[in-house]
Amino acid sequence: MESSKQAALPPPPGLIATFTKGFDAIANNVAVIVLPLLLDLFLWLGPHLRLKQLLAQLFAEFSSLAAPPASLGLDPAQVQQVWAQFLDQFNLFSLLRTFPVGVASLMSGRMPIQTPLGSPLGLEAASFFNVLGWWLALAITGWLLGSVYFYWVSGVALKPQPRSFAQSIIQAILLSAIWLALLFFFGLPAFLFFSVLALISPLLAEAAMLVVGLLSLWLALPIFFSPHGIFAYQQNALISILNSLRMVRYTLPVSGLFLLSTIIISQGLDFLWRTPPENSWLTLVGIAGHAFISTAILATSFIYYRDVNAWLQAMAEQMKKQTTSLGV
Known part of the structure; x- marks a missing residue:
């Protein structure tokens, strides 16, 4: 009797079948990739909003006051070179790529400085208040576009x-504002x-960062x-966040494998x-x-989320029936 009840328990959703459904959904509705296409084309061929003049002056003043500690093993010339390269590439418009929505x-991660049409038009932020205004505007725009997507x-x-x-x-x-506030806090x-x-102690700092990194993965x-x-x-x-925590709590191994699979495929x-x-x-x-x-991975994640929650609901109902029958 016990074995028949255990056999009646529904199986968890399969990852391969879930990925197949997600990729098929986008292949049959390919128009949904238009937003990522347009955003990347803008970040590639469109104007670049830079902070080079503003931050280069700040870095020069900071460098004249303090040099990196010798214990960190950093060459000041190398640090300056890396910093200069970052300022050349950084495009504030890349903030249109928001997380988690x-x-x-x-192109938001690549931040190109050359295009087939030549160098893109460069705009410079005039002040830190100007940067703050741009940051707020781009973050809100990114959240809005991401929500539509x-x-x-x-x-x-x-x-x-x-x-x-x-x-x-x-x-x-x-939800995006909540996660941003928690990130700052x-x-x-x-x-x-x-x-x-x-x-x-640089060694102690590396060990602490490793622990925090593992926690961040969780x-x-x-x-x-x-x-x-x-x-x-x-x-x-709020309910969506709590439901996500509940789902991950009960399906950590399979959900972790799903997230790992998406990272391996995308990266x-x-x-x-x-x-x-x-x-x-x-x-x-x-x-393209x-x-x-x-987009296919995002669609797959929605299908996985729906199927896992349906599976959890079926499991809860089945366990409730078993508990009731045992009580009788």
Whole structure:
């Protein structure tokens, strides 16, 4: 009797079948990749908003006051070279790629400085207040575009009942703001702590960062799935976060394997998409390939989220029946 009850328990969703459904959904609705395509084309061929003049002056003043401690093993000339290269490449418009709700982008991480049309138009931020204003505007725009992108992809992947577009957008922006506030609340003190710790003992700082890195990997799962309840079940931001935590709690091994699979696929193929030089039109192939794969992975994550929650619900009902029958 016990074995028959155990055999009746539903199996968890299979990863291969889930990925197949996600990729098929996007292949049959390829228009949904238009937002990642447009964002990457803008970051590649459009104007670049730089902080070079503003931060170069600040770095020069800081360098004249203090040099890196010898205990860190940093060459001042090498640090200056790396800093100069970063300022040449950094494009403030890359902040349009927001997390965890955001439009997938290849160029936001690559930050090209050459195009087939020559050097892009360069704009300079005039002041730190100007940078703050741009940052707020770009973050809000990125959240809005990301919310539209998630709404579109979830509709293609899940084909849910009619949903409130406005409610989904508002809750997704609220969720992004919550995670950003938590990042500042915990991230800034952590940054200051590690900076002081590195001055005292670089080895101790590396060990502490390793521990925090492992903890961050554990937190990546609930963060990754936190927006899904908003678009799949019309939940508010807080309920969606709590539901993500509950789901990960009961499905940590399989959900961890799913997230690892998505990272391997996306990051592995990113090496291929970045192969063409940034001043070659072949980069268009990389942009299109990245847009399709990233969107397909997002669709797969929505299908996985729905199926895992349905499986958990079925498991809970089955266990409740078993408990009731044993009690009788």
